[in-house]
Amino acid sequence: MTSEFNLIQQYFQSHPQTREDVVLGIGDDCALLSSPSDQQLAMSTDTLVEGVHYYPNADPHAIGHKALAVSLSDLAAMGATPAWVMLSLTLDQAKEEWIKAFCEGFFALLDQHHMTLIGGNMSSGPSSITTQVTGFLPKGSGMRRSGARPGDHIYVTGYLGDAALALAGLKGQVNLSEQLSIFQKALDYPVPRVKAGLNLRDVAHAAIDISDGLIADLGHILEQSGVGATIKLEHIPLSQAAQHLIASHQLTFEEVIQYALTGGDDYELCFTAPPSIVESLEIDCLCTRIGVIETAESFRLLLKGEAFQGGSRRGFEHFVRSY
Amino acid sequence: MTSEFNLIQQYFQSHPQTREDVVLGIGDDCALLSSPSDQQLAMSTDTLVEGVHYYPNADPHAIGHKALAVSLSDLAAMGATPAWVMLSLTLDQAKEEWIKAFCEGFFALLDQHHMTLIGGNMSSGPSSITTQVTGFLPKGSGMRRSGARPGDHIYVTGYLGDAALALAGLKGQVNLSEQLSIFQKALDYPVPRVKAGLNLRDVAHAAIDISDGLIADLGHILEQSGVGATIKLEHIPLSQAAQHLIASHQLTFEEVIQYALTGGDDYELCFTAPPSIVESLEIDCLCTRIGVIETAESFRLLLKGEAFQGGSRRGFEHFVRSY
Numbered sequence: 001m002t003s004e005f006n007l008i009q010q011y012f013q014s015h016p017q018t019r020e021d022v023v024l025g026i027g028d029d030c031a032l033l034s035s036p037s038d039q040q041l042a043m044s045t046d047t048l049v050e051g052v053h054y055y056p057n058a059d060p061h062a063i064g065h066k067a068l069a070v071s072l073s074d075l076a077a078m079g080a081t082p083a084w085v086m087l088s089l090t091l092d093q094a095k096e097e098w099i100k101a102f103c104e105g106f107f108a109l110l111d112q113h114h115m116t117l118i119g120g121n122m123s124s125g126p127s128s129i130t131t132q133v134t135g136f137l138p139k140g141s142g143m144r145r146s147g148a149r150p151g152d153h154i155y156v157t158g159y160l161g162d163a164a165l166a167l168a169g170l171k172g173q174v175n176l177s178e179q180l181s182i183f184q185k186a187l188d189y190p191v192p193r194v195k196a197g198l199n200l201r202d203v204a205h206a207a208i209d210i211s212d213g214l215i216a217d218l219g220h221i222l223e224q225s226g227v228g229a230t231i232k233l234e235h236i237p238l239s240q241a242a243q244h245l246i247a248s249h250q251l252t253f254e255e256v257i258q259y260a261l262t263g264g265d266d267y268e269l270c271f272t273a274p275p276s277i278v279e280s281l282e283i284d285c286l287c288t289r290i291g292v293i294e295t296a297e298s299f300r301l302l303l304k305g306e307a308f309q310g311g312s313r314r315g316f317e318h319f320v321r322s323y
Numbered sequence: 324m325t326s327e328f329n330l331i332q333q334y335f336q337s338h339p340q341t342r343e344d345v346v347l348g349i350g351d352d353c354a355l356l357s358s359p360s361d362q363q364l365a366m367s368t369d370t371l372v373e374g375v376h377y378y379p380n381a382d383p384h385a386i387g388h389k390a391l392a393v394s395l396s397d398l399a400a401m402g403a404t405p406a407w408v409m410l411s412l413t414l415d416q417a418k419e420e421w422i423k424a425f426c427e428g429f430f431a432l433l434d435q436h437h438m439t440l441i442g443g444n445m446s447s448g449p450s451s452i453t454t455q456v457t458g459f460l461p462k463g464s465g466m467r468r469s470g471a472r473p474g475d476h477i478y479v480t481g482y483l484g485d486a487a488l489a490l491a492g493l494k495g496q497v498n499l500s501e502q503l504s505i506f507q508k509a510l511d512y513p514v515p516r517v518k519a520g521l522n523l524r525d526v527a528h529a530a531i532d533i534s535d536g537l538i539a540d541l542g543h544i545l546e547q548s549g550v551g552a553t554i555k556l557e558h559i560p561l562s563q564a565a566q567h568l569i570a571s572h573q574l575t576f577e578e579v580i581q582y583a584l585t586g587g588d589d590y591e592l593c594f595t596a597p598p599s600i601v602e603s604l605e606i607d608c609l610c611t612r613i614g615v616i617e618t619a620e621s622f623r624l625l626l627k628g629e630a631f632q633g634g635s636r637r638g639f640e641h642f643v644r645s646y
Contacts (some may be wrong), residue, residue: 023363027547029400029532030365030458037360040346042353043441045455049448077352086368088411125372126449130411131449132368135353145351208351224350255348257486271543 007200009122011103012087017116021083031118033084039136044074050092050127055170057289060098060174063129063187066103070211071115072192073267077209079143079201080135082113087120088130123224143200143271148225151292152205152272157193157285159239160214161256162186164263174251182241188268195284200271203281207271213262218270219299227299231291233308236260257308261301332445334426335410340439344406354441356407362459367397373415373450378493383421385511386452387428393534394456395436395515395588400532402466402524403434403458405517410443411453436517466523466530466594471548475595475616480516480608482562483537484579485509485585497574505564513590518607523594526604530594536585541593542622551621554598554614556631559583584624 024032035041048067050056058142068085075082087106110117115133166183169176176183193209200207206225208217214236222229236257238246245251272293281287294300301308336349347355358364371390373379391408398405410429419543433440438456492499499506516532523530529548531540537559545552559580561569568574595616604610617623624631 024465024467029397029530030367030403030465032401032460032465033364033366035358035364041356041358043356043407043409043457044353045411045442045444045453047411047444047446047453049413049446052446053637075353078355080353084366086366086455088368088370088455090370090372090451119368121368121369121370121453123372123375123451125375125451128413128446128448128451130368130370130444130453131408132411132455134366137355139357142347142353144347207352231402244443269392 003120005311011099011305012117012120014105015107015117019083019114021118022118025116026119031084033118036136036139038139038141042078042080042135042137042142043132044071045130045132046070046074047128047130059188060101061105064102065109065189067129067131068106068109069190069192069267071131072109072194073209073211075133076136076193076197077143077207077269078137078151079141079197079207080137081198082115082133082135084118084134085110085115086118086132088123089120090123090125090128092125092127137201141201143197143204145206145208145221146224148206148221148227148272148293150227150293150295151275153275153278153289153290154218154229154231154270154272154293155278155287155289156210156214156237156268157196157283157287158191158266158268159186159237159242159286160210160266160268161242161260161263162239163190163265164213165242165245165256166257167263168259173214176245179241179244187265190265192271193268193285196269196287197282199283200269200273201287203277204271204273207269210268210270212264214270215275221270221272222297222299226297228294228296229291230294230300230302233257233301234305235288235290237286237288260271327552334422335440335443338426338430338440342406342437342439344461345439345441349440349442354407356441359459361462361607363462363465365396365398365401365403365460365465366455366613367459368453368455369393369397370453382422382511384428387425388432388512390452390454391429391432392513392515392590394454395432395517396513396532396534398456398458399520400466400530400592401458401460401544402464402520402530403460404521405438405456405458407441407457408438409441409455411446412443413446413451413452415448416467427520441511460524464524466520466527468529468531468544469547469573471529471544471550471595471616472615473550474598475618476598476601477541477552477593477595478601478610478612479533479537479560479591479593479616480519480606480610481514481589481591482560482565482609483533483591484565484586485562486513486588487536487582488565488568488579490586490588491582499568502564502567509562510588513588515590516592516608519592519610520608522604523592523596526600527594527596533589533591533593535587537593538584544593544595545620545622549620551617551619552614553617553623553625556580556624556626558611558613560609560611574589
């Protein structure tokens with residue numbers, strides 16, 4: 001195992017790094033960093049466990065991408081500029097081919113965001129990956145979950161539900177046939193909305209990234225802000241592929257919308273902002289208004305003006321009941 | 324599982340925190356921190372895997388202590404003042420009793436160092452614990468592995484070998500009888516040498532914490548500094564309990580010294596410094612001179628002036644051969 005781990009270290013340590021704020025990088029007891037004096041730090045960590053968050057036979061390039069993407073998504077939701085990442089990699093075996101592909105996926109996303117891998121840890125054991133990211137943002141800024149105000153419009157970036165539909169397809173719960181690969185891209189290669197987060201930082205009142213499903217994550221905003229919300233389901237953004245499932249009668253609208261409402265792994269942003277202000281912003285991705293923040297601590301899902309009764313998916317029902 | 328994880332969050336979130344540099348703590352997408360403008364940051368991360376780094380039935384209080392101690396030890400080796408920690412906890416099951424004891428061990432050490440838990444992650448899966456720590460140190464300071472100079476004296480803190488002897492005792496490789504509990508304390512409750520690290524910061528030329536055994540870890544200093552060393556084995560500090568094993572003929576000196584040289588998990592510091600300067604320092608723990616840094620890139624182990632032939636433990640032989 002030792003030689004394989006040397007190999008890993010070689011792969012990780014050899015990647016060129018250019019950030020001037022990294023005083024001492026990989027290879028000592030600690031990394032040494034200089035942080036900008038006019039900024040605050042934003043820190044977050046996430047773990048992906050084999051068999052829980054990804055399949056044992058999943059593409060290692062995608063795992064490398066996703067391990068970093070899920071943490072970057074947290075920086076995006078706070079409106080922070082990514083800077084440094086630490087990587088703890090526990091592997092039950094370390095095959096060179098796997099590591100090489102993992103690194104390619106990981107570093108492609110890292111380079112895209114001008115980040116540096118500053119350290120980490122390698123262990124032998126049941127496979128899991130923990131990334132810890134640090135970003136910067138001006139003092140006093142940062143989009144918190146607690147800032148939503150009555151009258152705010154509620155927005156989401158991108159499309160919802162594709163990742164959950166992919167997972168259902170892989171599990172054989174729905175038949176996506178030749179479209180599986182389209183949905184699987186959303187599951188395997190989520191795009192952390194870093195640029196959108198930066199553009200929203202001074203505008204949005206509250207934000208969160210959608211990792212556990214829109215209803216659960218919006219629920220955190222509502223709870224921490226002490227407000228309620230009304231969501232218009234016909235406004236929930238569905239991808240062309242998802243719309244095609246409905247048009248071709250493979251799934252009903254009600255079925256698809258529940259993946260969009262309760263499916264995790266989308267890693268889009270959900271945020272609230274004063275009316276009309278978002279339309280004038282330059283956001284680098286689709287940004288759709290889906291509802292409004294209410295004074296009363298209630299949560300309403302409307303479909304063409306009528307209360308939506310929901311369906312059979314447990315997480316969804318559980319949430320609605322508990323509100 | 325969800326309710327258990329809520330329980331965990333409650334345990335972790337409820338711990339009082341008093342640091343003024345934590346602008347936003349646990350409970351949002353990111354923690355927000357303000358870092359001191361005249362300091363650099365030191366960051367490190369470590370993972371403990373059940374079945375690899377601790378036994379499944381190990382005392383959760385000790386696991387909580389050790390999970391933080393191993394990362395603090397890295398800050399100590401750099402001479403940094405601990406500040407923040409993130410905790411990623413993956414558990415195959417979450418029993419309240421286990422979590423309660425884990426938290427007690429974790430927070431006792433955290434409070435001792437005036438740190439704050441700023442965030443983390445909870446997952447279901449094969450049990451493992453990743454801690455990521457951040458500390459501060461003045462710009463331009465920090466004890467690197469690469470700073471050892473010929474003529475430096477080599478020191479270690481505390482006693483070496485007790486943790487490895489405990490592990491050998493638990494595995495039934497040596498019979499420690501009623502003394503097992505004494506050795507096990509070294510294995511279960513390593514003391515991160517944070518204060519010693521702070522006192523040494525402006526004096527030591529190089530430092531490392533001994534997690535993989537003295538020879539392996541001193542080897543990193545020698546390699547990164549491009550120097551050699553001579554170690555006098557009769558000076559290696561052995562605990563009273565270890566000395567008793569020799570005096571009572573349970574183990575030979577040669578056997579015990581090999582645990583001290585190659586046993587991991589001691590988490591003492593090994594450092595190099597100009598001659599005589601350490602004697603005048605106020606260090607809060609035992610600090611023993613064990614050898615000297617040499618110009619030539621050789622590594623010599625002497626016992627009463629004679630080359631020590633080593634023994635049968637593989638890691639040791641491997642290292643000596645590879646030098």
